[in-house]
Amino acid sequence: xxxxxxxxxxxxxxxxxxxxxxxxxxxxxxxxxxxxxxxxxxxxxxxxxxxxxxxxxxxxxxxxxxxxxxxxxxxxxxxxxxxxxxxxxxxxxxxxxxxxxxxxxxxxxxxxxxxxxxxxxxxxxxxxxxxxxxxxxxxxxxxxxxxxxxxxxxxxxxxxxxxxxxxxxxxxxxxxxxxxxxxxxxxxxxxxxxxxxxxxxxxxxxxxxxxxxxxxxxxxxxxxxxxxxxxxxxxxxxxxxxxxxxxxxxxxxxxxxxxxxxxxxxxxxxxxxxxxxxxxxxxxxxxxxxxxxxxxxxxxxxxxxxxxxxxxxxxxxxxxxxxxxxxxxxxxxxxxxxxxxxxx
Amino acid sequence: xxxxxxxxxxxxxxxxxxxxxxxxxxxxxxxxxxxxxxxxxxxxxxxxxxxxxxxxxxxxxxxxxxxxxxxxxxxxxxxxxxxxxxxxxxxxxxxxxxxxxxxxxxxxxxxxxxxxxxxxxxxxxxxxxxxxxxxxxxxxxxxxxxxxxxxxxxxxxxxxxxxxxxxxxxxxxxxxxxxxxxxxxxxxxxxxxxxxxxxxxxxxxxxxxxxxxxxxxxxxxxxxxxxxxxxxxxxxxxxxxxxxxxxxxxxxxxxxxxxxxxxxxxxxxxxxxxxxxxxxxxxxxxxxxxxxxxxxxxxxxxxxxxxxxxxxxxxxxxxxxxxxxxxx
Ligand SMILES: [Zn+2]
Numbered sequence: 001x002x003x004x005x006x007x008x009x010x011x012x013x014x015x016x017x018x019x020x021x022x023x024x025x026x027x028x029x030x031x032x033x034x035x036x037x038x039x040x041x042x043x044x045x046x047x048x049x050x051x052x053x054x055x056x057x058x059x060x061x062x063x064x065x066x067x068x069x070x071x072x073x074x075x076x077x078x079x080x081x082x083x084x085x086x087x088x089x090x091x092x093x094x095x096x097x098x099x100x101x102x103x104x105x106x107x108x109x110x111x112x113x114x115x116x117x118x119x120x121x122x123x124x125x126x127x128x129x130x131x132x133x134x135x136x137x138x139x140x141x142x143x144x145x146x147x148x149x150x151x152x153x154x155x156x157x158x159x160x161x162x163x164x165x166x167x168x169x170x171x172x173x174x175x176x177x178x179x180x181x182x183x184x185x186x187x188x189x190x191x192x193x194x195x196x197x198x199x200x201x202x203x204x205x206x207x208x209x210x211x212x213x214x215x216x217x218x219x220x221x222x223x224x225x226x227x228x229x230x231x232x233x234x235x236x237x238x239x240x241x242x243x244x245x246x247x248x249x250x251x252x253x254x255x256x257x258x259x260x261x262x263x264x265x266x267x268x269x270x271x272x273x274x275x276x277x278x279x280x281x282x283x284x285x286x287x288x289x290x291x292x293x294x295x296x297x298x299x300x301x302x303x304x305x306x307x308x309x310x311x312x313x314x315x316x317x318x319x320x321x322x323x324x325x326x327x328x329x330x331x332x333x334x335x336x337x338x339x340x341x342x343x344x
Numbered sequence: 345x346x347x348x349x350x351x352x353x354x355x356x357x358x359x360x361x362x363x364x365x366x367x368x369x370x371x372x373x374x375x376x377x378x379x380x381x382x383x384x385x386x387x388x389x390x391x392x393x394x395x396x397x398x399x400x401x402x403x404x405x406x407x408x409x410x411x412x413x414x415x416x417x418x419x420x421x422x423x424x425x426x427x428x429x430x431x432x433x434x435x436x437x438x439x440x441x442x443x444x445x446x447x448x449x450x451x452x453x454x455x456x457x458x459x460x461x462x463x464x465x466x467x468x469x470x471x472x473x474x475x476x477x478x479x480x481x482x483x484x485x486x487x488x489x490x491x492x493x494x495x496x497x498x499x500x501x502x503x504x505x506x507x508x509x510x511x512x513x514x515x516x517x518x519x520x521x522x523x524x525x526x527x528x529x530x531x532x533x534x535x536x537x538x539x540x541x542x543x544x545x546x547x548x549x550x551x552x553x554x555x556x557x558x559x560x561x562x563x564x565x566x567x568x569x570x571x572x573x574x575x576x577x578x579x580x581x582x583x584x585x586x587x588x589x590x591x592x593x594x595x596x597x598x599x600x601x602x603x604x605x606x607x608x609x610x611x612x613x614x615x616x617x618x619x620x621x622x623x624x625x626x627x628x629x630x631x632x633x634x635x636x637x638x639x640x641x642x643x644x645x646x647x648x649x650x651x652x653x654x655x656x657x658x659x660x661x662x663x664x665x666x667x668x669x670x671x672x
Binding site for chain 2: 270
């Protein structure tokens with residue numbers, strides 16, 4: 001029989017199981033990494049730069065988010081349609097919620113009312129009641145809705161629609177898609193400017209991020225970053241700068257949102273994808289999807305301090321602390337005011 | 345050791361991807377980003393296997409052959425099968441053919457949210473015993489393979505295709521990949537369904553993954569060398585699998601309907617199909633139509649397999665219509 005092929009699958013299957021190391025220990029100095037090509041998450045000790053534990057979860061976990069109260073970390077498994085609620089510090093499981101269909105990207109509205117998911121493979125987006133995760137509305141969105149972000153007033157969710165090269169706006173009040181616009185090849189990461197008037201969108205099929213003007217609903221500026229421009233993250237304690245990963249280029253660009261230009265570039269090989277920041281805001285931890293590693297990058301020196309081998313295709317990453325990008329609620333109002341003041 | 349191997353492998357894959365993904369990007373094939381890593385890994389594993397075949401298995405055939413051949417002419421076409429398979433050409437073709445089906449299947453499983461319990465959920469005790477858990481999965485997949493292989497021998501239209509694998513008179517390490525492409529395709533569909541039922545994820549024990557594949561290439565090696573009378577009940581060796589490839593004869597008309605297991609003989613032992621008599625026999629099929637594969641090239645064999653399949657299907661229909669209706 002045709003043995004070679006099945007054997008590879010077999011052996012693969014088996015390895016799933018592999019490596020569930022060591023008993024549990026609450027270590028605050030950790031990063032939680034989702035191994036999206038497996039059914040596991042890795043707990044990495046940021047001090048010793050080693051993987052200390054590999055915990056089984058549902059199949060193909062890609063992204064994670066904190067609950068609005070910040071008390072639970074929600075890990076979403078796309079194939080097994082489940083959400084795992086964890087203690088964000090110890091990574092211990094608190095509860096499991098089933099029947100959340102293909103939860104690829106996920107987020108809570110800043111007012112804490114809605115929980116929204118993008119079903120990347122099934123081409124729809126879902127609105128759930130945040131408090132009990134009851135499905136309120138399912139809207140088709142073709143094709144490959146990939147990333148999402150909320151307006152500060154919780155009235156809109158903006159999605160990148162990777163397969164059709166578009167950005168779509170979902171009105172959370174009307175609960176319908178109110179507009180879609182073309183932005184460029186394979187849009188991925190999406191970020192609302194602090195002024196709430198523009199969006200920044202990473203174009204993975206190109207080498208740039210584009211600025212979308214919400215008033216005119218058009219692309220007003222193109223910022224060249226690097227090949228495979230992908231996901232976008234607010235810099236620690238800084239509303240004016242964002243970091244964008246360039247997956248194909250193997251780099252991260254820091255974009256100044258006022259000057260609308262790249263102000264710094266950091267080399268990180270291996271298809272850098274998601275990022276989270278250390279509690280002091282000085283180190284960016286980056287998942288290197290093609291290298292099965294996470295890299296620790298010191299932002300001030302642009303130096304890679306080290307890398308840690310984790311599971312296959314590491315994607316979402318979480319670091320417990322004030323600068324995590326996985327917070328769903330807005331930063332405290334005084335900081336937004338300060339931004340507004342400096343703007344004027 | 346295992347960790348440094350995993351390390352090495354992860355870095356090799358990473359570096360290769362850093363060369364290949366920019367090409368994918370340049371040609372605007374961004375929708376395949378997520379499929380490229382698996383494809384590239386399959387290819388590198390294939391190259392590694394070819395290296396092992398050339399460096400270990402082939403010398404073994406020369407040093408301690410089970411059968412002595414005047415020449416290796418009939419082997420050549422099997423080398424073509426091996427290269428087409430291990431260098432990813434046939435798997436890629438099948439991947440592209442099955443892409444729409446695979447999408448349907450994936451959409452279905454995701455919509456339903458298949459949450460069949462995994463082995464470690466049923467037996468939580470196994471959770472922190474990775475090697476043991478690995479073994480359980482390995483055994484389960486081997487069982488699935490065993491069942492398919494029984495079907496290949498038991499169902500006439502599947503045998504029409506599988507007989508191509510058996511028609512080789514000069515069974516060698518290259519014969520492992522000698523299969524009808526349609527046979528491969530059907531098996532992949534079967535496997536996709538099994539994977540949904542049992543659960544499967546790509547893992548990282550590449551060392552063990554390689555081992556699994558290599559056992560099968562090894563089981564076809566034309567050599568007297570075996571694992572011995574104890575270990576050959578644990579793992580399939582050339583002697584065991586050679587009996588499966590034996591040429592049926594009037595005294596042993598079903599000798600090839602034994603030893604179906606690909607990796608673990610335990611399935612043959614449990615289902616009473618194991619046959620250990622350590623007798624050297626000629627290889628091949630006692631059907632002149634299938635035996636005519638010998639001497640044909642790759643294309644010729646593929647066509648011959650399809651013709652046999654057509655006839656088998658036609659026969660099954662005619663025999664059905666010839667049967668008296670139950671009312672009479
Ligand atoms: Zn057979």
